[in-house]
Amino acid sequence: MSLIQPTTAAQYFHAIRRQMLRNFRRPTVVLVPKTLMRGKQSLSNLSEMQEGTTFQPVLDDPNVADSASVDTVLLCTGRVFHSLDAAKTESSSNVAVIRLEEVAPFPHAALQSAVQRYPNASRFKWVQEEAMNGGCWQFVKMHTLGSIPNLEYCGRSPTSSIAVGSPKASAVELEDLVARAMQ
Numbered sequence: 001m002s003l004i005q006p007t008t009a010a011q012y013f014h015a016i017r018r019q020m021l022r023n024f025r026r027p028t029v030v031l032v033p034k035t036l037m038r039g040k041q042s043l044s045n046l047s048e049m050q051e052g053t054t055f056q057p058v059l060d061d062p063n064v065a066d067s068a069s070v071d072t073v074l075l076c077t078g079r080v081f082h083s084l085d086a087a088k089t090e091s092s093s094n095v096a097v098i099r100l101e102e103v104a105p106f107p108h109a110a111l112q113s114a115v116q117r118y119p120n121a122s123r124f125k126w127v128q129e130e131a132m133n134g135g136c137w138q139f140v141k142m143h144t145l146g147s148i149p150n151l152e153y154c155g156r157s158p159t160s161s162i163a164v165g166s167p168k169a170s171a172v173e174l175e176d177l178v179a180r181a182m183q
Contacts, residue, residue: 002028003104005078007059010044011101012037014055033079041082057107060114061096063089070096072123073115074181075151077103077136080129080174087178095182096121103136106143115148125154127181129174133158154181 006012012032019028036042047053063085064070074084074097084097098114100107115124128135137153144151155177164170 001104002026002102003031004028004055004102005031006101007036007078007081007099008042008044008048009037010048010053011055011059013044013049014053018055031078036079036082039082041085055101056110057100057102058110058114059099059101060117061098064096064118067096067117068120069094070118070121072096072125073098073118073121074125074127074154075100075111075140075148076127077101078129080127080178083174083178084127084181087182091182093182100136100140103139106139108143108147111144112147123152124148124150125152125181127177128155129177131156131159131162134162 004011004015006015012030015028015030019026072093072095074095076084076097077100081097081099088095088097096118098111100111115121126137126140128137130137132153132155135155137155141151141153156173164173
């Protein structure tokens with residue numbers, strides 16, 4: 001089984017194309033809100049879907065000019081990337097945001113390659129919108145035990161409900177977790 005959370009239209013396209021071109025059928029679960037796929041932040045150029053391009057299980061931060069100056073690496077999946085990216089451009093912090101586009105099977109080699117690009121990073125944080133007992137945190141923590149030192153959790157506290165029930169309260173919680181992630 002494959003579990004993906006594409007953050008761009010090109011990644012979604014490649015995931016569907018990959019599913020059809022495989023010589024075997026593997027169930028693929030696609031977790032993506034409709035608002036993300038319709039939003040301007042997930043638009044892709046046609047060049048990202050041309051011959052020779054493929055689905056990437058891990059997307060490194062394209063806006064990092066000097067990888068040696070990065071001291072904090074944020075790992076995330078899905079829609080929270082766009083909130084983190086917006087906060088990163090507003091601040092002048094030395095932060096890189098790495099997206100896991102495919103969670104299962106876990107992309108050990110691709111993630112390790114992206115993390116090694118930041119040799120001076122001393123803090124690694126997993127950021128998710130979901131509560132601690134939901135989302136991918138436990139799965140990612142289990143799969144990165146030996147490869148990413150001291151991976152911290154940055155997200156909502158454990159809860160028995162999947163949502164706070166109020167769009168305003170949810171927006172406040174999202175702002176809070178993005179601010180904590182950028183510290």
